[in-house]
Amino acid sequence: MFLPTGAFSALERFSTKLLRVALLGGCAWMVFTPGAFAQDLLYPFDISTGLTLRGGYEMKDGVGQNFFEAVPEISATRSDEDWTLSGSASATIDKYQAEQGGVRSLNLGGNVSYQFTRRTKLDAGLSYGLNLPRLDSDDLPSNVAEAPLSQDFGASATLSHQFNKTAFEARGGLARSQIGATKLDDDSLVDNRDQNSWAINVGGRASRELTPIVSVFYDTDITRSIYDQASATLSAKRDGWTFDNRLGLSANFKERLSGEVSIGQLRRTYDDASLNTVLTTSYGAAVTYQIGNSASLEVSADTALSPATEPGEASKITDSLSLGFSQQINDRLGYALSADFGREHYQGSDRNAGRFGVGLEGTYVINSYASAYAGYRYEVREDSVDGGSRTNSIEAGLRFTRP
Numbered sequence: 001m002f003l004p005t006g007a008f009s010a011l012e013r014f015s016t017k018l019l020r021v022a023l024l025g026g027c028a029w030m031v032f033t034p035g036a037f038a039q040d041l042l043y044p045f046d047i048s049t050g051l052t053l054r055g056g057y058e059m060k061d062g063v064g065q066n067f068f069e070a071v072p073e074i075s076a077t078r079s080d081e082d083w084t085l086s087g088s089a090s091a092t093i094d095k096y097q098a099e100q101g102g103v104r105s106l107n108l109g110g111n112v113s114y115q116f117t118r119r120t121k122l123d124a125g126l127s128y129g130l131n132l133p134r135l136d137s138d139d140l141p142s143n144v145a146e147a148p149l150s151q152d153f154g155a156s157a158t159l160s161h162q163f164n165k166t167a168f169e170a171r172g173g174l175a176r177s178q179i180g181a182t183k184l185d186d187d188s189l190v191d192n193r194d195q196n197s198w199a200i201n202v203g204g205r206a207s208r209e210l211t212p213i214v215s216v217f218y219d220t221d222i223t224r225s226i227y228d229q230a231s232a233t234l235s236a237k238r239d240g241w242t243f244d245n246r247l248g249l250s251a252n253f254k255e256r257l258s259g260e261v262s263i264g265q266l267r268r269t270y271d272d273a274s275l276n277t278v279l280t281t282s283y284g285a286a287v288t289y290q291i292g293n294s295a296s297l298e299v300s301a302d303t304a305l306s307p308a309t310e311p312g313e314a315s316k317i318t319d320s321l322s323l324g325f326s327q328q329i330n331d332r333l334g335y336a337l338s339a340d341f342g343r344e345h346y347q348g349s350d351r352n353a354g355r356f357g358v359g360l361e362g363t364y365v366i367n368s369y370a371s372a373y374a375g376y377r378y379e380v381r382e383d384s385v386d387g388g389s390r391t392n393s394i395e396a397g398l399r400f401t402r403p
Contacts, residue, residue: 045076054397058096060136061389069094069104069397084113096134106130124157139309141190146183148192152176156201165209171221173201195307196228197238213253219246219262231307231314238307238314240270246284259287259299268305268315275314278305278347283319295327313346332365353383371399 052071057064075088087110095101111125129152135144156173177197182190200223207217223242230237248262266282282303289297301321308316322340329335342355361375374396382388 045078047074047076048401048403049074050399050401052397052399054395056393056395058391058393060391065096067094067096067395068101082115084111086111102132103130104132104134119162121160122157123160125155127154128152140182141184143185144182145185145187148180148182148190150180151178167205167207169205169207171201171203171205173199175199175201191232194227194229194231197307198226200224200226203244207250213251215250217248217250217260217262219248219264220244233309234275234312234314236270236272236274236314238270238275239272240268240275242305243267243269244282246282248284256290257287259285261285261287261301266303266305266317270314276348278315278317280317280347285321291327294329295325298322298324308346313349315347317345317347319343319345333363334365335360335362351383351385353381353386355379355381369400369402373397373399 050071050073052073053069054071055066055068057066059065070093071090072093073088073090075086077084077086079085087108089106089108091106092104093102094104107127107129109125109127111123113124114122116122131150131152133140133147133150135147137147140147153176154173155175156171158169158171160167160169175198177195177199179192179195181192184190201221203219203221205217205219207215209215221242221244223244225238225240225242227238244264244266246262246264248260248264250260252258262284264282264284266278266280268278270277280303283301284303285299285301287299291297299322302319304318304320305315306318308314320340320342322338324336324338326336327334336359338357338359338361340355340357344353344355346352357377357379359375359377361373363371363373365371375394377391377393379391380388381391
């Protein structure tokens with residue numbers, strides 16, 4: 001059940017005063033009290049809890065501030081011979097020097113999996129999330145006083161069937177996105193209701209095994225988007241269809257190399273004839289390579305469309321690529337390196353933005369329930385209209401888990 005627009009400010013105050021205490025205290029209790037008691041309380045589910053506490057210092061374009069974050073998590077799973085039921089909840093509670101502290105995000109999820117036969121399986125899930133962006137987010141105006149709170153709901157189902165060397169998959173989903181008003185320094189409000197939307201999705205995949213290691217697949221998605229009202233910058237509704245068709249390869253080689261890569265076409269059409277069709281090449285990748293017994297390399301890539309705030313443009317195209325390398329040096333000490341790239345561009349505008357970031361993190365295992373880590377990240381963002389930004393950040397923290 002989505003909250004009405006007028007309740008966003010009340011929810012922010014409520015989350016700051018109550019959720020911060022309830023979520024942090026509840027998950028801390030679950031982490032530090034005996035696991036057997038938690039298992040008895042939520043029997044017959046298998047419970048896993050976690051809590052991450054971190055703090056650090058961030059400098060963006062010469063302006064620095066310290067911050068503190070707490071991330072409590074809990075998950076529950078129950079399995080039987082033919083089915084598995086699971087649920088999870090997590091939150092991010094932070095305090096940045098230049099902002100009022102409170103709950104930054106809250107995520108809830110539930111999934112069910114049912115094995116009809118040895119070859120046929122059904123997976124279904126529900127998700128709900130709240131998110132409050134930071135005031136210095138690149139997607140917000142420079143004179144913002146209060147960021148808009150967003151809500152996202154999703155429901156999805158996947159039915160898959162495996163033949164001898166051929167597999168088929170059918171997907172369906174429903175999603176709702178809702179964004180509150182943005183308050184500016186002069187106490188005026190920017191109405192974001194033109195970004196509220198429903199999305200109905202159907203899709204599928206057909207794959208064929210070429211060798212015991214490599215398979216080829218064709219994947220398609222069709223999405224119908226329906227917006228609450230016309231865009232303030234376009235004077236037209238963004239209602240329309242999105243078609244994403246990709247051809248790719250997947251591989252699984254002796255647990256060393258696994259994943260898939262794909263390329264295709266992403267097309268967005270609009271009901272309103274005044275809006276131009278968006279057409280771009282789409283990329284996808286999710287590959288993991290295990291190097292020896294203690295190191296791994298991960299590569300991921302994606303192309304996505306989202307509503308644009310650029311005047312005269314209906315959609316923004318975002319291409320992203322990320323690389324990650326991690327190694328466990330011994331039983332206690334490990335490290336990870338990361339690099340990510342991003343590009344935002346438009347169909348009918350010369351405006352574009354690029355992003356590049358690198359990070360280094362070291363971890364130390366204290367015992368079976370706790371670990372410590374410290375990290376550094378550098379990010380560069382360039383925008384052909386708004387200029388660019390440089391961000392340096394260092395952080396350190398503790399992670400507690402109880403299976």
